[in-house]
Amino acid sequence: MSAESTLRADIVEVGRRMYARGYTASNDGNISVRLGNDRLLMTPKSVCKGFMTPDMMCITDLNGRKLQGDRDPSTEMLMHLEVYRQRPDAQAVVHAHPPIATGFAVAGIPLNRAVLAEVLTTLGSIPIAEYATPSTQELPDAVRKYIKAHDGMLLANHGALTVGADLYSAYYKMETIEHFAKISLVARLLGRENLIAREEVERLQELRGTYGIKAPAPICADDTPSAADAAALCQVVEAPSGGGQRLVPDLMASPSGDAARTGGDAEIRLTYRELSALIEDAIRSLK
Ligand SMILES: [Zn+2]
Numbered sequence: 001m002s003a004e005s006t007l008r009a010d011i012v013e014v015g016r017r018m019y020a021r022g023y024t025a026s027n028d029g030n031i032s033v034r035l036g037n038d039r040l041l042m043t044p045k046s047v048c049k050g051f052m053t054p055d056m057m058c059i060t061d062l063n064g065r066k067l068q069g070d071r072d073p074s075t076e077m078l079m080h081l082e083v084y085r086q087r088p089d090a091q092a093v094v095h096a097h098p099p100i101a102t103g104f105a106v107a108g109i110p111l112n113r114a115v116l117a118e119v120l121t122t123l124g125s126i127p128i129a130e131y132a133t134p135s136t137q138e139l140p141d142a143v144r145k146y147i148k149a150h151d152g153m154l155l156a157n158h159g160a161l162t163v164g165a166d167l168y169s170a171y172y173k174m175e176t177i178e179h180f181a182k183i184s185l186v187a188r189l190l191g192r193e194n195l196i197a198r199e200e201v202e203r204l205q206e207l208r209g210t211y212g213i214k215a216p217a218p219i220c221a222d223d224t225p226s227a228a229d230a231a232a233l234c235q236v237v238e239a240p241s242g243g244g245q246r247l248v249p250d251l252m253a254s255p256s257g258d259a260a261r262t263g264g265d266a267e268i269r270l271t272y273r274e275l276s277a278l279i280e281d282a283i284r285s286l287k
Helices: 003-020 077-086 099-107 117-122 138-147 167-190 198-210 255-261 272-286
Strands: 030-035 039-042 058-061 066-068 092-096 152-155 159-164 219-222 235-238
Touching: 003 030, 003 039, 003 092, 003 167, 030 077, 030 167, 039 077, 077 092, 077 138, 077 159, 092 167, 099 152, 099 159, 099 167, 117 167, 117 198, 138 152, 152 167, 159 167, 198 219
Parallel strands: 219 235
Antiparallel strands: 030 039, 030 092, 039 058, 058 066, 092 159, 152 159
């Protein structure tokens, strides 16, 4: 098989996997890959990614001019072109609407907390690009801000975008984002997230070098939830200082943290047993 026919088959396979895993519904999502230095192979508009055939793909130049194909290229072609323009290292771009990650994108909650070592060493952080009307120039404009420093991002009220050094690497980053979103959701439903301390995040960052993991920008550990401007230059993760501990309880999620942040006026919730113990303690101290 030629390189082009292999890539056509790979796009079909990645589309099938995305559809099978529920990352796209109906005709959602799009996939593209570089074909040599000056052309792109891209999914066409208005097809379900689960039922594509290799002959459906379009070939365009880097300005989006169609060079070959019976169908028109993806409606999100402008976003793909912008990514290739900003990231000469990117060989492939994947866009989908994985439901849990997209839920975070709808809620306006970036996946930027230091909680999983694997995610820190690969993607670093996953910011949210500002809302933009799909298929317009607004979307590439929104993506441009973060794409230089990130291989994956959420798109506000829309979905997720990943890039990679080859097609499967871009696809696996989409899997990582959805998997991370799922784990983050479960931890938050359970009521707490222990964060990896800043010092440990720095150690994980060194592992990138040891294992030859390529990243477009370094991780910047921070203990404030929003450092939006810095996110254009580095991968900002929320990681409090550990003071010798490698894991730090998430103070933002615990009742005592709320009280600390709001000067003691926040509502706290205690079980009957905890309340009884507090009262007994108070009585004992009076005696
Ligand atoms: Zn979309």
